[in-house]
Amino acid sequence: MKLSRIAFTLSTAILATATALAQGKGSLRIAAIDVEGGQATLFVAPGGQSLLVDTGWPAHDGRDADRIVAAAKQMGLSRIDTVLLTHYHSDHAGGVPQLVARIPVVTFLDHGERFRPDPNSPVDYDEYLKIIATGKYKRVIVKAGDRLPILGFDAIALSAAGKVMNTSLPGAGKPNALCAKAPTPTEDMQENGQSLGILLRFAGLKIVDAGDLTSDRERLLVCPANKIGRVDLMIVSHHGSDWSSSKVFVHSLQPRLAVMDNGDHKGGSTSVIDTLKSSPGLEALYQLHLAPPAGTKNPGGTPQEGPEHNASDEFLANTAGTDGKRIDVTVNVDGSTDIRNERTGATKHFAKR
Numbered sequence: 001m002k003l004s005r006i007a008f009t010l011s012t013a014i015l016a017t018a019t020a021l022a023q024g025k026g027s028l029r030i031a032a033i034d035v036e037g038g039q040a041t042l043f044v045a046p047g048g049q050s051l052l053v054d055t056g057w058p059a060h061d062g063r064d065a066d067r068i069v070a071a072a073k074q075m076g077l078s079r080i081d082t083v084l085l086t087h088y089h090s091d092h093a094g095g096v097p098q099l100v101a102r103i104p105v106v107t108f109l110d111h112g113e114r115f116r117p118d119p120n121s122p123v124d125y126d127e128y129l130k131i132i133a134t135g136k137y138k139r140v141i142v143k144a145g146d147r148l149p150i151l152g153f154d155a156i157a158l159s160a161a162g163k164v165m166n167t168s169l170p171g172a173g174k175p176n177a178l179c180a181k182a183p184t185p186t187e188d189m190q191e192n193g194q195s196l197g198i199l200l201r202f203a204g205l206k207i208v209d210a211g212d213l214t215s216d217r218e219r220l221l222v223c224p225a226n227k228i229g230r231v232d233l234m235i236v237s238h239h240g241s242d243w244s245s246s247k248v249f250v251h252s253l254q255p256r257l258a259v260m261d262n263g264d265h266k267g268g269s270t271s272v273i274d275t276l277k278s279s280p281g282l283e284a285l286y287q288l289h290l291a292p293p294a295g296t297k298n299p300g301g302t303p304q305e306g307p308e309h310n311a312s313d314e315f316l317a318n319t320a321g322t323d324g325k326r327i328d329v330t331v332n333v334d335g336s337t338d339i340r341n342e343r344t345g346a347t348k349h350f351a352k353r
Ligand SMILES: [Zn+2]
Pocket: 037, 038, 039, 089, 091, 092, 212, 238, 239
């Protein structure tokens, strides 16, 4: 090869690398999209494959689907390969019809049949089934312990349809001393406890997103043995509601980083925020919104206290109103993590543990 040819090849390689870095290639990218107290978390694998966990709310003139599509386009996607519905409550599955009207979707994953009709979420499962009945999409039902049948991601179902995985993850499964003092919650009899919760592995890191899985099932995952072990990033369950994110679950998993998809009037319980802040090894908690104000009634009955029970300002994506600002997480191939607050524009770097 001539010298000029080598130089050309080298400069092309450098350019390609620079472009790849700019596009986040080689990294796992995660967008915690603000759907005002629901869930829509978009994961994009290094090869460009995409996994959307939940679709936000219905109605609102397609607000949540619009926000998802905007995030997808910014991340270079023209379609969403897989939509995973954790469960069939409105704030997770309600946005399906609006989403498929705006962007191509290939496959849906879910936990199977609805557990029971829910007066707070009467039509969302039926609307989803109508979308599947068009025959345009593949539907795959996932069981607890299954590896997710999707390209580009190393992910396992921690929970589904009220059950949790039987086995422990590699390196986990030790008896858990925290269980002795932990209360045994009553069994959840709604869709929340049916959540299809997942754990992703990338660059030696573990990322957990358990949907709205309730404390009774959380306990089964970490007691009497901790089947998961420590994790690096936690998408905080149930928007930070006090029905989930029990102390025994959070303090057994010891996340280094946590992102809470609360709304300004939903989730963000004082008790959960305090549990996260006191968790050993936590480096940062990000919230999509300021927690609801003192005096707000939390569903689990714990008192909502003052504004000091929040992450500090730089970790809040939305401090007032409904701007829909995101938290964007990039997990690099070396296991380090960069988290960007769209409101402030600031990115923080976190070294691998
Ligand atoms: Zn929810």
